[in-house]
Amino acid sequence: MKKIQGAEFKKSLVYDWPLFIVLPVVASLTISYLLMMVHRPGDNEKLDIFVASSSLKGDGFCSEIQKKYSANGLKEVTATQSNPTDPVFAEKLSVVGYGSSDLFLLPKSVLDGIDPTASLLPFTDSFISAYVVKSSPSFYVSSSVSWGLLIKSAGEENWLDDDVAFLDEDYYLCLNVTSKNIGDMGLYENPEYNLALLAFTYLQGRA
Amino acid sequence: MIAVVDVKKEAGHYRSLKTKWLSAFVISTLGFFLIMSFAIAFSPDDYLILEIALMVFSTLFIWAALYFFGVIYKRIRRYDRFFQSALSGLKEKERLIFDSLLEDETISKDGMEVKIMKTHFVENGKTFERDLYVFDDFGPLESGASIDVETFSNVVLAYEVTK
Numbered sequence: 001m002k003k004i005q006g007a008e009f010k011k012s013l014v015y016d017w018p019l020f021i022v023l024p025v026v027a028s029l030t031i032s033y034l035l036m037m038v039h040r041p042g043d044n045e046k047l048d049i050f051v052a053s054s055s056l057k058g059d060g061f062c063s064e065i066q067k068k069y070s071a072n073g074l075k076e077v078t079a080t081q082s083n084p085t086d087p088v089f090a091e092k093l094s095v096v097g098y099g100s101s102d103l104f105l106l107p108k109s110v111l112d113g114i115d116p117t118a119s120l121l122p123f124t125d126s127f128i129s130a131y132v133v134k135s136s137p138s139f140y141v142s143s144s145v146s147w148g149l150l151i152k153s154a155g156e157e158n159w160l161d162d163d164v165a166f167l168d169e170d171y172y173l174c175l176n177v178t179s180k181n182i183g184d185m186g187l188y189e190n191p192e193y194n195l196a197l198l199a200f201t202y203l204q205g206r207a
Numbered sequence: 208m209i210a211v212v213d214v215k216k217e218a219g220h221y222r223s224l225k226t227k228w229l230s231a232f233v234i235s236t237l238g239f240f241l242i243m244s245f246a247i248a249f250s251p252d253d254y255l256i257l258e259i260a261l262m263v264f265s266t267l268f269i270w271a272a273l274y275f276f277g278v279i280y281k282r283i284r285r286y287d288r289f290f291q292s293a294l295s296g297l298k299e300k301e302r303l304i305f306d307s308l309l310e311d312e313t314i315s316k317d318g319m320e321v322k323i324m325k326t327h328f329v330e331n332g333k334t335f336e337r338d339l340y341v342f343d344d345f346g347p348l349e350s351g352a353s354i355d356v357e358t359f360s361n362v363v364l365a366y367e368v369t370k
Contacts, residue, residue: 012277024266031261
């Protein structure tokens, strides 16, 4: 009986051997994909930083922020780079930046060319007293409202130089008013989700 | 006629075996998907070891399922099909001279394990060899004995020694 079963098994292997390989591979890929989807960071567990620069040399600053606030539930920090001289920069800022980024690192020339009221978080006095930690802060002001915090002056060195190829301009750190990670400062009433605010203080603290 | 195999009983046995194995497979498949779903849904953040374990587990399950359908279930299904056909099919009756039973040699006939029974018959003064299949040993029969056999698809179902 065992002899015949063994022979039948060998026979089935001859014809069906691709199934013995393909099905486990498909199952493994499916398991991997499902686990990845289950553990994909939620909107309140990830940050995206939009950087208007000529290039990104690395993402060390993203890793630093992620490590620093992993205990607060931060699972992923990404950077989106776009060159302001690029013809599609405005579209990229509008679609990718305003659509999904939490923080912006923008040069003054870019800020001068946009309407900040539509997308940037206005810095109120309560916001400044709570989250601006620089001793002598300088702001980007438009229509008597502060929209960005000066994080790097033109010609000065900055700790982000290792990762970001800045243009020779003043750079401001701004927050997206539609971000879900700015507590109850923006459009959403979710004070416990403040990862973008923590990253905001960290970026100026290292500066 | 002495029954070599009880067709009705065997048909019932293999039909029930087929249902049982298929049910066992369905239940184990459901269990497999349940375990996988729970493991994935409640997986820890650092899931690398779990991921590898699930991949190994699913590979073993798939191999077992392929073995089940390629060997075990296929075999049961063939026996079931044979006995179901034998229940309602036309059976052949013929008179033959028994030569020998190859007891040590088991072969596969349409996926069923059988032994070969060597017989012959004489027609118009000529001798013709006739090989039949049997599921189990039976007898004892002496070489040269004249037997009436009832067969289905060349498998002996019953016999009677006539001389």
